[in-house]
Amino acid sequence: QSALTQPASVSGSPGQSITISCTGTSSDVGSYNLVSWYQQHPGKAPKVMIYEVSKRPSGVSNRFSGSKSGNTASLTISGLQAEDEADYYCCSYAGSSTWVFGGGTKLTVL
Amino acid sequence: QVQVVQSGAEVKKPGASVKVSCKASGYTFTNYAVHWVRQAPGQRLEWMGWINAGNGNTKYSQNFQDRVTIIRDTSASTAYMELSSLRSEDTAVYYCARGGLLGYSFDIWGQGTMVTVSS
Numbered sequence: 001q002s003a004l005t006q007p008a009s010v011s012g013s014p015g016q017s018i019t020i021s022c023t024g025t026s027s028d029v030g031s032y033n034l035v036s037w038y039q040q041h042p043g044k045a046p047k048v049m050i051y052e053v054s055k056r057p058s059g060v061s062n063r064f065s066g067s068k069s070g071n072t073a074s075l076t077i078s079g080l081q082a083e084d085e086a087d088y089y090c091c092s093y094a095g096s097s098t099w100v101f102g103g104g105t106k107l108t109v110l
Numbered sequence: 111q112v113q114v115v116q117s118g119a120e121v122k123k124p125g126a127s128v129k130v131s132c133k134a135s136g137y138t139f140t141n142y143a144v145h146w147v148r149q150a151p152g153q154r155l156e157w158m159g160w161i162n163a164g165n166g167n168t169k170y171s172q173n174f175q176d177r178v179t180i181i182r183d184t185s186a187s188t189a190y191m192e193l194s195s196l197r198s199e200d201t202a203v204y205y206c207a208r209g210g211l212l213g214y215s216f217d218i219w220g221q222g223t224m225v226t227v228s229s
Contacts, residue, residue, distance in 0.1 A: 001172060003154060036215035038155070045205060045222055046147075046155065051215035089155050093214045097169040099145070101155040 004029065004090055004102035011108040017078040020105045022090030023071060028100055030071040034093035037066060037075045040104075041086045049088075050075060077107075085109040112136035114144075114206055116220040122227050127194040130223045132206030139187035140164040143209035145216055146180060146191045150202040160209060161189055196227045 005023040012018040022029065022037075029035055033053045038046035048057055050066035053073060063078045073092070077084055090102040117131040132144060145160040159170035161180045168180050174193070182189040189206060204223045207216035 032214075034214040036213070038216075040155075045219035046207075046216075047219070048212060048215050048217050051217075052213040055213070057212055057217065091155075091157070091215070097160070098171060099157040099160075099214070101147075101157055104154045 001094060001098065001100050004092060004100060006088075006090060006102040006105045008103070009106045009108065011110055012077075012080045013110045014080050014082065016080050017076060018080060018107065019077075020075045020088055020090075020107070022073040022075070022092075022102050024073075024092055024100070025071055028092040028094040029068065029073055031095065032093045033068065035066065035068060035073040036091045037064075038089045038091065039084075039086045040089065046089065080109050082109050112208075112218055114208060114218055114220040116204075116206060116223045119224040120226070122196050122225065124197055124227055124229055126196050126227075127192055128196060128225050129190055129192040130204050130206075130225070131188055131190050132220055133186065133188045134163075134208070135187065137208075139182075140184055142211065144180070144182065144189040145207045145209050146178075147205045147207060147216070148202040149205070149222075150199070153202075158191070158204075163189065193225075196225075198227050201225065201227045 037050040040046045053068045054066040088105045094100045146158040161168045179192045206220045208218040
């Protein structure tokens with residue numbers, strides 16, 4: 001099971017929007033609308049921000065949105081804030097009761 | 111308060127085994143799954159496997175198939191992950207996380223357990 005492909009880093013200024021991509025294969029991202037996104041601050045446990053491609057858990061800001069096209073899922077954060085600076089991981093169901101994470105993306109708010 | 115609380119840090123020698131616990135509270139343990147995810151220092155999250163806390167069925171990542179065992183004790187609302195034949199590359203923070211509420215995602219995470227493998 002290979003990791004999903006994410007850019008190593010992205011950056012943006014406060015108030016701007018950024019998008020993080022997550023590329024898998026037709027066996028994982030492309031086959032299921034079961035991509036989730038996690039935010040992880042240094043030394044902390046991950047927190048789910050998006051599930052089932054585009055759904056937001058209760059309490060997560062509507063500045064966070066998700067989408068998918070083919071084998072690539074995307075996380076968009078609008079109106080960047082300083083507290084959004086963190087690592088972000090995508091995760092996809094990969095069939096046969098298995099899951100696979102992405103390589104992670106470090107978001108820097110300039 | 112819905113939470114999962116993990117056991118404390120461990121230091122093990124190469125070749126040994128480690129067993130990490132994950133105690134659930136604030137929800138019906140047997141209605142959900144428990145997944146295990148690890149993160150080596152400075153590295154990505156890596157899914158290891160999961161257990162259906164209701165029926166005890168398990169599934170493991172091929173990367174750990176031969177070395178990981180996940181069990182649960184429903185009377186204690188606790189899941190356990192045991193990793194055997196430890197090597198230095200297994201030094202990592204090990205997380206448990208609840209699955210099954212928000213689709214196929216992991217909504218409640220433990221605080222993490224640092225496992226250090228060193229001679």
